[in-house]
Amino acid sequence: MSNINWELKNCCDKDQKVFIATIGVFTVVILALWRTVLLTPFKLITVFLHETSHALACKLTCGDVEGMEVHANEGGVTKTRGGIYWIILPAGYLGSSFWGMVFILASTNLLTTRIAAGLFILALLIVLFIAQNWTLRGLCIGFIVFLAVIWVCQEMTKFKILRYVILFIGVMNSLFSVYDIYDDLISRRVHSSDAEKFAEICPCPCTGVGWGMIWGFISFIFLCASIYLGLVILS
Template sequence: MPNWELKNCCDHDQVAFIVTIGVFTFVILALWRTVLLTPFKLITVFLHETSHALACKLTCGDVEGIQVHANEGGVTQTRGGIYWIILPAGYLGSSFWGMVFILASTNLITTRIAAGCFLLALVVVLFVAKNWLLRGLCIGFIIFIAIIWLLQETTKVHILRYVILFIGVMNSLFSVYDIYDDLISRRVHSSDAEKFAEICPCPCNGVAWGVIWGLISFTFLCGSIYLGLVILS
C-alpha cells in the first residue's frame, strides 16, 4: 500500500494517490458481487437517500423518514420542498459526496473533517431511520469509523485516509453503476429519472435524464481525480 506520509517529492504523492485509487478500483470490481462489499454498497444508498433528505430540508420541506433495504434500494419520505431539486439530488448527491471524500483524503486535516461530518450524518439519520437495517448500518459505521479514528490518533495504524478514500471511490463507482443499471439499461417507471421527466418541461424521457445524470456523475469522478492531483502538486 502506498505510504502518503512520505513527502520526498510532489510526484511521489501524486503517484501514490493514483496507484491507491487504482488498487481500490480493482478490489471493488473484483469483489463487486460478494458480501464483503455489501456494507459499503449500502452506505452508498445511505448517502443517496441522505442527499434527497438534505435537498428537501434546503428547499424548506420536511423529512418524515429514511429507509435503506437489503436489496440495495432505499426510500426517503418527504413533505413539501422543491420536488424537481429533491429528485436528482439522490444520484447526483451521492456522486458529489464520493468526490468530496476522494478530495478530503489528500490531506489529514480534511480527512478528519470528512470523517467528523460523516459521523454526524450517521448520528442524525439514525434518529430519522424508519427500518432496523438502516439503524444497524448507522450504528455499525459509527463504531467502525470511531475505531479507525482512534487507531489513527493513538497508534501507528494510520489508515483513516485510506478508509475515507475507499468510501469515496466506492461511492463514485457505485453511483455511476447505479445510474446505468436503474435509469439507462432498464427503464424503471418508478425511478427518480422517470418522475423527474414527468414534471420537467424538457422533452427528455427518463432514460435521457439517466444519461445526463450519468455523465455528470462520471464528471464528478474524473474531476475528483484531477483536482486531487492538483492539490498534491
C-alpha cells in the same frame, strides 16, 4: 490563487503517485468483489448517501423530511413533504456522486480526513434518529463504531489508515453511483425511478433514459474532477 498548480506541472511526485495508485487498486478491488457480500455494507452506505442527498435537498428547499429507509436489497426511500420536487429528485444520484468526490478530496490531507470522518459520523448519528427501519439503524451504528475504531487505531499508530478508509468510501461511492444510474435508469429502466418521475414533471422533451444518461455523465465528471483536483491539491 497564482500558486495553485492547475496545470499539474512536474506531475507526479510520490504523494500523487500513491494517490493515483491507491484509487486504481481500490477500483480493481471493488470491481473484483462487486458481487460479494464483502462490499454490501459499503454499497448500503452509498444508498444512505443517496437518500441523505434527497433529504438535504428537501430541507434546503423548505420541505420536511418525514423519514428515511435503507433496505438490505440496496434500495432505499426518503419520505418528504413539500420542497421543490424537481430539485429533490435528481439530488439522490447526483448527490451521492458529489459526496464521493468530497470523500476522495478529503483523503488528500490528514486534517480534512478527520473533518470528513467527523462530519460523516455526525450525519450517521442524525439519520439514526429518523431512520424507519432496522437495516438503516444497524448501518448507522455499524459505521459509527467502525469509523471510531479506525480513528482510534490511526491516533495510536503511525499508519494513517483513516484517510485510506475515507478514500475507499469515496471511490466506492463514485463507482457505485455511476453503476446505479446505468442499472436503474438506462439498462433496466425502472419506471418508478427518480429519472422517470423527473421526466414526467420536467417540461423538457427528454425521457427517463435521457435524464439517466445526463445524470450518469455528470456523475462521471464528478469522478474525473475528484482525481484531477486531488492531484492539484497534492502538487
